[in-house]
Amino acid sequence: MNFSSDAAILYWSGSNINLNFKGSEISAILKDSDTANYYNVIIDDSIVSKIQLNTSKQTYLLASGLSYKKHKLQLFKRTEWDKGTTSFYGFETNEKTKTLPKSKSKKKKIEFYGDSITCGYGNEVQNGKDSGTGHFENNYLTYAALTARHFDSQYSCIAKSGIGIMVSWFPKIMPEVYDLINPNDPNSKWDFKKYTPDVVVINLLQNDSWIVNLPKNEEFIKKFGNQKPTEDFIIKSYENFVKSIRAKYPNTYIICALGNMDITKEGSKWPSYVSKAVVNLNDNKIYTHFFMYKNTPGHPKVNEQAAMADSLIAFINEKIKW
Template sequence: MSEFITYESKCSDKAGVRYIGRFDFSDARGPKFAWPASTIYAKFYGSSVSTKIRSLGDNYFIIIIDGEVVINSLKLSEGEEKIFLLASELILGEHEVSIIVRTEFYLGTAQFLGFDFDKGKILTPATPLNRRIEIVGDSISCGFGNEAENREIEYSPKYDNSYLSYGSIAARDLEAEYIIVARSGFGLIRSYDGNKLNVLPEIYPRILPDKDDTWQFESFIPQVVVINLGTNDFSSGFIPNREEFTVAYIKLVNKVHKNYKEAKIICAIGPIIDGNALTVTRDYIKNDVVNKLNKDNEINNKWLYFLEFDHQVESDGYGINGHPSLKTHEKMGRSLADFIRKILK
């Protein structure tokens, strides 16, 4: 006899659904999530699947069935709580379903209220992948505006696609699970508009970016962490104080290293920043952070690396406001995957 799984009971139980990313389970109805590329995954037997989601902002999701994108842009507006039919008339048998957040946390938190497999049943999820990656960054890492056809298009979150960001692309290339901890406009010591309160290190430890509850880092231990910060610190021709910037960067690196002792940390720059800002950023991060910390540690236990992405080119197009296009993200993803293969041998 087939098992019917309700939204509020077994479907929301962690034993039947896998959550890849930072999820808050304090609400009995279902977990809340906000960081880009947060993923909800289930394996099931049946021929159809629906989901129920509550949105606390204008959120967009990607739906994947059996490894194929079946819905590229599922939108929920502020305050909506809806049931969505994700797939029907599938061949009766075993299938996989994933819900992935396309957009950023400032657009609003979402709450997963469960899957419904009609006359089918949920199965024990597939074994988690052994490889894990964490991406820490800003709008570039979020995939901001990467689906826009050109830089002049008026911004809308429908053009953001974290699933097609460089970190996501590299992770799939490496068959790795990944999480993205990033926010548009935020920097290491100042935001794009110069606000020193809106900085990524301040919210990095949180489960949900707008709440103080701390993430349990042992819940997701990556082999590689990529930090791609600095573009907003150097925005509009501003050059941060060398000591202030590098001390803050080293503090973040040490925090990551403390949480993930065995992880390789990649300090990346690019592909937007150029000119004098690029020269100075490279100097600060490569010399005062990576080279310095490597000298301070045992040579045979190297865990810190520098990676500079190629600068974006006009022939590859641009996303909104000159952000990387889908083609640029593809190139970055391949470069990152190759670099990770090299350092992990």
């Protein structure tokens, strides 16, 4: 999230705005740079609606007809930054609604670096197929957000569908954007001293694992020329990205995860690449955790995301004893 002179600007999946209020209705003034962004309206920890934003600055009625008492509101960005940015100009209340002091910050913090799996690409498609439209993407029901809520922790999500560590389906790679407030502005560097997570989860390489085998792919040619990267190069590239996270967070637990798509399918070499990188790092606060291959078409749906969350929660309870 960034701030202009009169608005907060939202970019990344899972960005959220919170308000405590007493009243029966609440509205927000919003403007989108596109029409592909969707938000969950969450009242008292329950999703009450999904709203699609417009490119005109307007007031959106988020909830009405509530019992007149104290409520907590969360406006949660379901969609990722390729759907455009959102400008938030503030909440709007009627004469009977009173805003209340903000809640105390959650003590625990967890941060995720990932691709379409972590974004929630197509996770609400019902027919088993995939869809890249914002309507079917819900970051709130990803393994990442579910895990964060289970531990009642602050949630930070740096993720983009199609992104990789060495190569992506588009020009940007994660090492080039992970430290940006605005992923389209290389000068918008984030100050990592403002937020230090207790746990970082990295779930990347799914896209790399495909593109390194596509020598005619435009991004392959840009990154590698005509030579497929060696296993040592892959391991070192992953190792270097984890090192960059460790440099930002010297004492944070880091979980190097993979899956649950075909990168963890039986016979895949990619888990061994991650394992070797972690061994090379020789850091007793860095772990590996590989999600079971889902063995279904397309991207993980809501139930498969929930299974991933259960797996990650159990792992954190076992290893970190959070």
